Amino acid sequence: MDRVERAYLSHLLTLDTPVYGLAKVAGGYVLLDRDGLSAILDRVDGHAPWGRRDTLARLSRRLDLWQGRAQSDLRRLAIAKAPRIALGWLLRHLPNGLVYLNTGHSALSARVISAVRRRQGRVSVLLHDTIPLDFPQFQRAGTVERFHRMLKLAGNGADLLIYNSAATRAAVERHLTPMGRIPPGVVAHLGLDLSTPRAGDLPEGLPPAQPYFVALGTVEPRKNHALLLDIWQKMPRDGARLLICGARGWRNEETFATLDRMKAEGAAVEEWPGLTDGAVAALLEGARGLVFPSFAEGFGLPLIEAAALGCPIFCCDLPVTREVLGDIPVYLPMDDVYSWVQELENVAETPRAAPDYTPPTWQDHFKTVLKMT
CATH class of the missing domain: 3.40.50.2000 (Glycogen Phosphorylase B;)
Known part of the structure; x- marks a missing residue:
């Protein structure tokens, strides 16, 4: 999922369309503009160092060292910050008719969907799999319940569901059917940022x-x-x-x-x-x-x-x-x-012959997804 989120961030930063990032941090939310998102991408890619933990990060017992440094930089780079109850106020910086993209099975909440709706926005959610529901015996404590809540929320509140495969779409729709609503969906295979062998x-x-x-x-x-x-x-x-x-x-x-x-x-x-x-x-x-x-x-x-x-x-x-x-x-x-x-x-x-394979590209993925959002 991390690679997928990075690919989305990298691609959206190449577009002329205004782009913002909403991040959930200890104590509330922060909003980043294009410059802030570019700075975060530089840190993720190792082109810039993460900063020191701020006071809030040092006081938070739930954050390890690297989480604390990341959240501190998010706060430092933000154009606006707000506690959770003031999320709607925070999104006043954004234009009406926005598109909210959630690509990582996290941070999706009724509060976020409601705040986006108040800006006449659309909600698109990328779903990677339904493994927590299909194989609960393999999951960490609490994972199944959290995933079920997220999926139900996506089914009830999303305008578009994005699937990485037809197999994922079939699995999601099987679980959503008894929940009451299946939003429109689109299948787009993930691209591959192929690593150079070193x-x-x-x-x-x-x-x-x-x-x-x-x-x-x-x-x-x-x-x-x-x-x-x-x-x-x-x-x-x-x-x-x-x-x-x-x-x-x-x-x-x-x-x-x-x-x-x-x-x-x-x-x-x-x-x-x-x-x-x-x-x-x-x-x-x-x-x-x-x-x-x-x-x-x-x-x-x-x-x-x-x-x-x-x-x-x-x-x-x-x-x-x-x-x-x-x-x-x-x-x-x-x-x-x-x-x-x-x-x-x-x-x-006796080694097998190397497979002859051309992987899917992120350009094809985004060409399919962004025309639907």
Whole structure:
């Protein structure tokens, strides 16, 4: 979602249309103009440093260091600030007939929708998936309830719903049907800001001398790393290595324990969290494949990136993957360890040909979306 929000911000700043940013911070809201948004984008992209925490950030126990610095800069760069109850007053700076774009499953509230309506504005909401409702067993405490409230609010209050795939649209409309209203919608596949492979970013030990496969993403239950560990317990120890590129997430203690045990026993499994995008791209370029047995995806950007870099893909057969990648991946059952072992052992010895794939572009995405908003 962070990449999608960044893409929206970057694109909107290229338009001649007046653009503003509404951000929720401790104590209320702030409003940024084009200059303020450009300054925030420079910080996100690493072209400018984040500032120090202000007094309000230091006093807030809910904010960690980086959240505090970000919110402090938002306040410093804002053209106006207001407590939550004065949001309508804050939006007086904006012209009537505005379009409010919410692209990150956050900060959408009845208060915001009401304030936009008072400016004769339209509300467009981008929905990435319905995973919290479809797989509640994989979620952190409170996530399901918050997502349900957000989706109901989007259904009741949005003028347009933007979907990253037809699969997401089908899932959202299935959940919205009993809630009472399904707004008009548009499907626009996400674009890809393809990272340039940078072998110089790789730490010592990467890439390994042996053939290797990459697992990309946070180690959380939905990504099904447990299946990968089952597979690698049956793979030869001197064979292909599994490089897990992602931080440890939540509700996955059993998988973490298995991972720790396998590493201690010398299994061909390595963890590499915190790699740069360029380092990950370099690994994908040289990998035998991306292994991605996820139970659910809204779009699956890692799959798209791997295909665009010429990396073979081994994944489960999800509707969105068929929609976006067609027959490019090798589809394997999410509960059949033997099939995975057999396929990956063969590929470790005889690499598959690089896929011929042209990824969707952000220009195409925005051409579809912005004519509808």
